[in-house]
Amino acid sequence: MRMKSKTRKLGGSSTKFAYALLSPSLILLVLLIGYPLVYNVVISFQDVPLNPNLPSTFVGVQNFVDVFTDASFYHSVLITLLFTVIVTVISTVLGLLLAVFLNRKFFGKKIVNSIIILSYVVPAVCLIFTWRYMFNNIYGIMNYVVVDLLKLTDEAPLWFDQPTFAFILVSIFAIWKFFPYAYISFNAILQSMDNSLYEAADIDGASSWEKFKAITYPAIKPTLVTVVSLRTIWVFYIYTEVYLLTKQVDVLGVYLYDMAFATHDFGKAAAISIILFVFIFALIMLIRRKVLRVEED
Secondary structure, three states, X not given: OHHXXXXXXXXXXXXXXXXXXXXXXXXXXXXXXXXXXXXXHXXXXXXXXXOOOOOXXXXXXXXXXXXXXXXXXXXXXXHHHHHHHHHHHHHHHHHHHHHHHOOOOOOOHHHXXXXXXXXXXXXXHHHXXXXXXXXXXXXXXXXXXXXXXXXXXXXXXXXXXXHHHHHHHHHHHHHHHHHHHXXXXXXXXXXXXXXXXXXXXXXXXXXXXXXXXXXXXXXXXXXXXXXXXXXXXXXXXXXXXXXXXXXXXXXXXXXXXXXXXXXXXXXXXXHHHHHHHHHHHHHHHHHHHHHOOOOOO
């Protein structure tokens, strides 16, 4: 009995000591995340003046009504959904295909891996201005190739000044920038798998697709959920890459920025961010349900 009570006392003191060590981090999280979140909810029901010395006016749900009656909001939602689906699906599939294809020993594998993840580790600003230089309307190398070398057109295309071209190029940039994350995640799982499973499947005469379906997919399914969920969140809220490349792709991140800092409608911007949070949370729950659905369903 004495041993048990002593153990409980030791466990309790250890727990308190652990909370004491974690308390600075917890306080910091509350200050950096909790307070802005609560304040964002508060100002979503207010008309916030540009002058911080003037008081805010409570307007109820008017900011949310303004958002849902704004045609530009629905246009940005459609653009963002299309952009998110294209980038998330293609970058995930491309990363998975490369991980499966390169899951073997060959000469120069480390160099190949370094080249693949290069776009992911290089700062986004460096890549963005490299692309802007490549597709520059006057001295860009792409116009030199298209007009001077291949002579596909007489006039240099305005790549980032036309909405269609701009959307395609931004999508390609995002796929190229983000697919290494999927590749790294899937490659880590495949490297840890037992090769005897594939050897047994080869003896049974299984095809590549049958081996993927029976062996590879069950192993990578939890990672697939994580990759798709995180990539959906990151792409849905993308701002820097799109805004610095072009002003012609009106995704929600750009729309929200313009609403907050161009028109200075902070209440409406806060309402938009809350709507997006609810939407993306529901979308992620749907993705998890679909991907983790039991096989017999």
